Amino acid sequence: MTTKKVTVVDYRTSNLLSIAKALQKAGAEVELTQNADDIAKSEKLVLPGVGSFGAAMRNIDSFGMKQSLQEFGRSGRPLIGICLGMQLLFDVSFELGINDGLGLIPGEVVAFNSGVKVPHMGWNQVEFQRKSRLFDGLPDGQYAYFVHSYYVRTDDDCVSGKTEYGLKFPSIIERENIFGIQFHPEKSQSFGLRILENFLRV
Amino acid sequence: MLAKRIIPCLDVNAGRVVKGVNFVNLTDAGDPVESAKFYEQEGADEIVFLDITASVDNRSTMLNVVRKTAESIFLPFTVGGGIRTVDDMRNILSNGADKVSLNTAAVLNPELISSGAAEFGVQCIVVAIDAKKVTGRNEAAIPELPEDIAGLGISLWETGDVYEVYVNGGRKPTGIDVVKWAEYVAQKGAGEILLTSIDKDGTNSGYDVDLLRKVTSAVNVPVIASGGAGTMEHFYEAISAGGADAVLAASVFHFGRFKIADVKNYLSKNNIAVRL
Numbered sequence: 287m288t289t290k291k292v293t294v295v296d297y298r299t300s301n302l303l304s305i306a307k308a309l310q311k312a313g314a315e316v317e318l319t320q321n322a323d324d325i326a327k328s329e330k331l332v333l334p335g336v337g338s339f340g341a342a343m344r345n346i347d348s349f350g351m352k353q354s355l356q357e358f359g360r361s362g363r364p365l366i367g368i369c370l371g372m373q374l375l376f377d378v379s380f381e382l383g384i385n386d387g388l389g390l391i392p393g394e395v396v397a398f399n400s401g402v403k404v405p406h407m408g409w410n411q412v413e414f415q416r417k418s419r420l421f422d423g424l425p426d427g428q429y430a431y432f433v434h435s436y437y438v439r440t441d442d443d444c445v446s447g448k449t450e451y452g453l454k455f456p457s458i459i460e461r462e463n464i465f466g467i468q469f470h471p472e473k474s475q476s477f478g479l480r481i482l483e484n485f486l487r488v
Numbered sequence: 489m490l491a492k493r494i495i496p497c498l499d500v501n502a503g504r505v506v507k508g509v510n511f512v513n514l515t516d517a518g519d520p521v522e523s524a525k526f527y528e529q530e531g532a533d534e535i536v537f538l539d540i541t542a543s544v545d546n547r548s549t550m551l552n553v554v555r556k557t558a559e560s561i562f563l564p565f566t567v568g569g570g571i572r573t574v575d576d577m578r579n580i581l582s583n584g585a586d587k588v589s590l591n592t593a594a595v596l597n598p599e600l601i602s603s604g605a606a607e608f609g610v611q612c613i614v615v616a617i618d619a620k621k622v623t624g625r626n627e628a629a630i631p632e633l634p635e636d637i638a639g640l641g642i643s644l645w646e647t648g649d650v651y652e653v654y655v656n657g658g659r660k661p662t663g664i665d666v667v668k669w670a671e672y673v674a675q676k677g678a679g680e681i682l683l684t685s686i687d688k689d690g691t692n693s694g695y696d697v698d699l700l701r702k703v704t705s706a707v708n709v710p711v712i713a714s715g716g717a718g719t720m721e722h723f724y725e726a727i728s729a730g731g732a733d734a735v736l737a738a739s740v741f742h743f744g745r746f747k748i749a750d751v752k753n754y755l756s757k758n759n760i761a762v763r764l
Binding site: 300301302303304307308311336337338403404405406407408409410411429431433434435450451470472473474475478479 | 489490491492493528533555558559562563564578581582583584586606607608609610611612679680708709710733734763
């Protein structure tokens with residue numbers, strides 16, 4: 287397996303270790319950073335995240351990384367947001383108040399309120415909406431591990447995968463060089479690892 | 489469709505699995521990491537570790553287990569037992585566990601639920617409830633509740649079966665009504681409830697479907713059924729009649745009475761969505 291360099295943004299999110307481990311397993315050479323300059327210099331970027339949207343944005347701000355994340359996203363180099371990290375790519379979230387995101391993809395983050403149990407927790411299927419570089423070698427309809435109470439509302443032309451939970455919500459988003467996955471690839475066994483491998487090949 | 493989860497539970501004492509997985513060709517069946525890897529291969533949807541270590545000195549041993557597990561499996565896992573503070577939670581989560589499970593500490597200090605949820609998100613906070621059906625108790629023998637949860641007491645005048653919350657490993661009654669407590673912890677920020685029937689635990693006679701039904705219809709967070717698994721039909725009952733979102737079992741898997749894949753195939757044939 288060829289080594290691929292990837293930088294993981296470390297803003298004290300609690301699942302950092304698991305993400306880094308999964309990326310290594312997928313063949314990446316992982317560097318963690320809390321530094322805006324490192325982000326600017328990196329080849330490929332992973333934005334993880336668990337917890338609440340507002341707290342995550344405040345943490346990113348406190349490390350002075352917001353602007354460099356936005357610049358990286360617009361630079362054409364590959365960026366992937368995972369779980370809350372995916373939600374942060376959008377304009378705004380309504381989780382515990384109204385908080386601005388990175389604004390790299392148009393859309394908003396809203397609560398599940400269609401009579402389903404919240405959080406959406408467990409293994410659910412990802413239905414491919416179109417061809418994607420992330421899907422190489424993967425069959426449609428595989429199970430991935432989800433844990434979240436909010437989902438993204440965005441244009442269908444940004445959506446590569448959807449999942450049914452009271453409604454069909456975007457579980458994989460993609461716009462040029464920017465990707466996002468709502469589930470946890472680091473907890474989704476071979477399906478999740480293959481998605482990460484595919485990202486490393488982008 | 490969201491699949492119903494099958495979750496094996498491993499009891500860990502001072503870094504060793506007790507009541508261990510005794511039928512497998514593991515190099516070391518007492519090693520929690522080896523056991524977790526085995527269950528990942530077997531098709532477990534999650535794994536729960538219950539740390540039953542009595543001594544505080546051995547806490548760091550569990551953190552080591554957590555870290556090694558996180559490095560070895562790509563599956564969500566929960567750690568419960570002995571978690572008293574937000575710092576305890578942080579130690580476990582930052583070493584790679586996905587969720588922490590609170591039991592006695594949540595009863596002694598309900599604010600721990602909301603502080604944990606605020607710090608790590610509700611998805612990380614499981615509240616474990618050990619429930620026992622109230623029989624033959626007189627009102628005077630029921631413990632008085634602290635002021636902040638005074639409204640959650642059991643009432644013996646209520647019609648139908650009443651269940652009481654027990655703490656300290658199921659040994660100590662609290663006077664708290666299980667359904668009211670479940671509603672309370674969900675509102676405080678529990679992202680999931682792990683509901684164990686003390687009456688059924690270890691009997692292999694089936695889950696307490698009535699208890700499950702009462703709790704799953706009262707709260708809007710996922711509920712894990714625990715205590716009583718003996719046959720594959722029991723898993724089906726917990727889900728279809730009890731409304732459980734996930735089903736936890738220990739001995740039936742550890743002693744190889746049947747495999748996780750057998751349970752999943754059985755459920756699938758009976759039109760329950762599972763991850764095969």
